[in-house]
Amino acid sequence: xxxxxxxxxxxxxxxxxxxGELPSRIYASLLMRGRSTIQQLAxxxxxxxxxxxxxxxxxxxxxxxxxxxxxxxxxxxxxxNVEHAYNLARTGKILQMVExxxxxxxxxxxxxxxxxxxxxxGDLVDAYQNRIDRMNRIKExxxxxxxxxxxxxxxxxxxxxxxxxxxxxxxxxxPLISSIADLNKIIYKLVxxxxxxxxxxTSFESPEDLLATIESDIQKTYPGGEVKGNKAKAEYKDKVAxxxxxxxSESRSLxxxxxxxxxxxxxxxxxxxxxxxxxxxxGEMDLGIDPQQVMSINYEKCLVELRNRRLMHYAxxxxxxxxxxVYASLLNLLSKDISRCRDDPITDHxxxxxxxxxxxxxxxxxxxxxxxxxxxxxxGLGQVDADKISVTAAEKIAELPPRKKFFIDVQAEADAxxxxxxxxxxxxxxPATNGVNGVNGTHVTNGVNGTxxxxxxxxxxxxxxLLLSESTQGFLRHCGAEEWTVDFVPLMxxxxxxxxxxxxxxxxxxxxxxxxxMLRAKGKLDEKAIMSVxxxxxxxxxxxxxxxxxYGFVQTQEVPREAKADxxxxxxxxxxxxxxxxxxxxxxxxxxxxHSLQVLDTLREKDxxxxxxxxxxxxxxxxxxxxxxxxxxxxxxxxxxxxxLLGQIQRVDDLVAVLRDY
Numbered sequence: 001x002x003x004x005x006x007x008x009x010x011x012x013x014x015x016x017x018x019x020g021e022l023p024s025r026i027y028a029s030l031l032m033r034g035r036s037t038i039q040q041l042a043x044x045x046x047x048x049x050x051x052x053x054x055x056x057x058x059x060x061x062x063x064x065x066x067x068x069x070x071x072x073x074x075x076x077x078x079x080x081n082v083e084h085a086y087n088l089a090r091t092g093k094i095l096q097m098v099e100x101x102x103x104x105x106x107x108x109x110x111x112x113x114x115x116x117x118x119x120x121x122g123d124l125v126d127a128y129q130n131r132i133d134r135m136n137r138i139k140e141x142x143x144x145x146x147x148x149x150x151x152x153x154x155x156x157x158x159x160x161x162x163x164x165x166x167x168x169x170x171x172x173x174x175p176l177i178s179s180i181a182d183l184n185k186i187i188y189k190l191v192x193x194x195x196x197x198x199x200x201x202t203s204f205e206s207p208e209d210l211l212a213t214i215e216s217d218i219q220k221t222y223p224g225g226e227v228k229g230n231k232a233k234a235e236y237k238d239k240v241a242x243x244x245x246x247x248x249s250e251s252r253s254l255x256x257x258x259x260x261x262x263x264x265x266x267x268x269x270x271x272x273x274x275x276x277x278x279x280x281x282x283g284e285m286d287l288g289i290d291p292q293q294v295m296s297i298n299y300e301k302c303l304v305e306l307r308n309r310r311l312m313h314y315a316x317x318x319x320x321x322x323x324x325x326v327y328a329s330l331l332n333l334l335s336k337d338i339s340r341c342r343d344d345p346i347t348d349h350x351x352x353x354x355x356x357x358x359x360x361x362x363x364x365x366x367x368x369x370x371x372x373x374x375x376x377x378x379x380g381l382g383q384v385d386a387d388k389i390s391v392t393a394a395e396k397i398a399e400l401p402p403r404k405k406f407f408i409d410v411q412a413e414a415d416a417x418x419x420x421x422x423x424x425x426x427x428x429x430x431p432a433t434n435g436v437n438g439v440n441g442t443h444v445t446n447g448v449n450g451t452x453x454x455x456x457x458x459x460x461x462x463x464x465x466l467l468l469s470e471s472t473q474g475f476l477r478h479c480g481a482e483e484w485t486v487d488f489v490p491l492m493x494x495x496x497x498x499x500x501x502x503x504x505x506x507x508x509x510x511x512x513x514x515x516x517x518m519l520r521a522k523g524k525l526d527e528k529a530i531m532s533v534x535x536x537x538x539x540x541x542x543x544x545x546x547x548x549x550x551y552g553f554v555q556t557q558e559v560p561r562e563a564k565a566d567x568x569x570x571x572x573x574x575x576x577x578x579x580x581x582x583x584x585x586x587x588x589x590x591x592x593x594x595h596s597l598q599v600l601d602t603l604r605e606k607d608x609x610x611x612x613x614x615x616x617x618x619x620x621x622x623x624x625x626x627x628x629x630x631x632x633x634x635x636x637x638x639x640x641x642x643x644x645l646l647g648q649i650q651r652v653d654d655l656v657a658v659l660r661d662y
Contacts, residue, residue: 002583003031003082006590011085013597018088019058022047026055027064027080035068035079061117063296066206079206087299089593089653092646094302097309098195105176106186110195114297118199121187122291128183135175187289191258194301194339197251199294211346214243237349244347252339254293300340307341307492307662308332310654314495315475319467322380326464327475329370333362334486341488341662364482368461377460381467394466397478401487473498492662499658500578503585504553511536512548519576524557526571545574552584582659589652589659596645596652603641610634 008031016024029044030036036044038052045052056078059065066079091114099107112127113119177183190196202210218239219225227236308331316324337360350356371377465484468476473494479485505513518533519525525533531541548554557573604611610631613619619626623635 004587004590006587006594007082007086008032010089010590010594010597011080011082013594014088015059015064015085017597017601019062022051023055023058023064026052027059027085030065030078030080031082035077037075037077039075041078060204063118063203065204066209067204068206068209081206084299087302089649090302090306090657092650093306093653094297097302097305098190101305102186102189102193105182106190108176109183109186109190110297113196113295118294118296120291121289121293121295124187124295125180125183125291128177129180132175132178132180184289187295188258191254191295194252194255194298195305196254196295197298197301198254199296200250200253202247203251203296210247211240211244214240214247218243241347241349244344248347251298254289254295303341303657303661304335304338306657307488308335310658310662311475311491314473315468318471318473318475319464320380322375322377323464323467325375326367326371326377326461327468330362330367330465330476330484331486333366333370334360359479359485361479361483361485364458364462364465364484367465367484368458371461377457377464381460381463394470395478397480399479401477402474402490492658495662496582496659497578499655500581500585503655504548504581507551508544508547508553511540511544512553515541515544515548516553516576519554519574520578524573524575526573530574553581555580586656586659589656592652593649596649600642600645603638607634607638610638 008028012024012028012031015027025045025047026041029041033040033044038049038056041047041052041056042049047055056065060067063084064081066081067076068079069076095107095111095114098110109124112124116123177186187196205213218236219227222232222236227233308328311331312324312328315327465476466478469478469484474487474491477485477487501513501516504516515530515534518530522529522533527538527542527545530536530545531538534541536544545554549556553576554574555577557575558570559573560570562569610627613627613631614623614635623632627635
């Protein structure tokens, strides 16, 4: 990840917002200076050894630092983990996703691990055991008050007066996890989903240090420590990639142990049923997790799940709610075998195409099994006559991903557009064998005399899938008979281009988007050529180009007419550089989030008196009764502004995720 000054400042402010000033000062020093020893940090921050150890321990506990010990060096080097620091801003989205997918109890476990950082399984079990014991003691105390004589008969009078009936406890106050067996099931559910992973000895190594260590170890196996020859270099690359993949797979050791113990989801359901039938108490179930195993949040898998939600939102905007629900179910099936959003160019390098893992596909039957029966698949489908549908076109199968790409580089875009007629070249297209009379096409066909022809649920599902596969964005690819897959790389490139165009339109207007799309298609043009193609007046066009150049959306290139450079005798070409525009939008997005956090900090200082009141033990939870009217009004106004500012950060992060992470 490219660490710019605005991104570094936002990460520092986020750590200061959550963990306080001490760790944020250490983190800021690491971002400014780079990898440092504890002695160098002491000189840069002015902290004593105790403060530094406390701050570094907190940052390491939450996996916000990398550290490395060079061979022969007595000191550890620390380095900022920017990716995890930025992901702290997505904590709310991650918890919401976990709650909607796995339930409120799973959200509670994830929230506990996020708050405590790296957590041993035994410590997590002890913490929940203490919580369960405390709730049991409270229940026993309440029961004793209702039955003071212990004879099972409640006392209805107190001092000769009728005893008021106790108010039933709200369901919200009941514990989400009532036994350790429930906690074990949730942990295994999260491990199976790869939202929780194990921590191993290289988890704190930075990618650069890990790569350098592996390369050094492999080079020692060659004569003289040198790799010579093309064949040896290709073999060397494969060995490095294989070692990196092996190291990456160590984080999935928890899931492998679960599978080896036969505690998959299906077996666990069978075990639960057998335990219930035999009268076995839940607390006696042993799920076999090592209490000393350390777990952490797998942010890479969390990003995959968040990407699914974002793609569902795009599909809903394009096709409607029903089709988006079908698409979301398909993405959930695909994501079971997808561990990260983007492949690493070194780790995921394969010398031969046949060595690459096969793309993940989903069949129509698999998708039909997981769809809720309450979902009405007839909604969102149009009705046309059968003779107006091309069965061959609707049922075509593309066995290979499309060659058409959404380029960021302007020269590559110009070359691609020069052969735009060959966009579909390279696709192996053939009609499917199960289309009959156009019934399985994109639209519901009409029968005789315009009466609607009844179709079964499977056919309706296929119509939604074919609708997604025919989209211009490429949401889905019909890769085989009753088989479907998603080409995430071209799909996300298309959506990034859409987001860039939307940002440009919101900034400089629709005319600016027209000019950008024209430059993207045509390449570098001078003002005369732009004016003739855009059909705009010279004054309006020059003003709009200057405005877009100010925001960094378009660039200029000076071309001298003579060998001796002279500005007066030169002409200028305008062009669109997608990479520079994307970096500019990201830079502005980081600054927007920084400004939101700074405004929030200013509001807290302004209303510090009111905020200090609600922290008092005699006021907390009783603000309506204890606070005066003027204080309640200030508190209400502050909470409203806080929600608006934090919501703004989350909306900007949606854009950042599409442009940078997905």
